[in-house]
Amino acid sequence: MATVNLSDYKPLHINNAEDFSIGIVFSEWNDFVTYNLRDAALEILAKEGVKQENIKLFSVPGAFELNYASMQLCKERRFDAVIAIGCVIRGETPHFDFVCDAVAQGIKDCNILTDTPTIFCILTDDTKEQSIARSGGDLGNKGVEAAVTALSMINFKRNLSDKKGNIGFGK
Ligand SMILES: Nc1c(NC[C@H](O)[C@H](O)[C@H](O)CO)[nH]c(=O)[nH]c1=O
């Protein structure tokens, strides 16, 4: 299990988190980073009361494939939120830019073309060191932020349907 940097995580105490269902799609490319992001997100979801059986994991080869997998899960309307996890590290050619732009656009499309909040937990770094620092290193863990964001967006969506307007945090 990854060492989760919780330094800036404050429990949300979201109501009814035990009923939330979340799909996590993670890429195998740079798994020394993406597994840490994934595990940190899982740890936060557990801390906030999401049942393990309501969290489903899916792996894809690379960040570019997060587009297809995330959109498929969103179209199925199977989850309250989807978290897309990847790590793109710049190489010698413009390929980095195309992959990063494509996955940013693809995850954006999931959010505007479907009813499922889809969280962009994709590191886009110039160096491996930058990625390591953001996946449980000195700069925290983006997986923590992604889990918090997913819970917040599910809550947002539920409050929209409740039409109550309250944010629903806290006991
Ligand atoms: N260089 C990285 C990639 N490249 C692979 C693409 O994401 C994709 O799998 C391929 O182009 C086939 O469609 N992927 C990453 O996730 N991270 C990288 O640093």
Ligand SMILES: CC(=O)[C@@H](O)COP(=O)(O)O
């Ligand atoms: C971001 C990537 O796809 C990366 O592996 C490409 O490396 P390169 O630009 O050196 O081919």
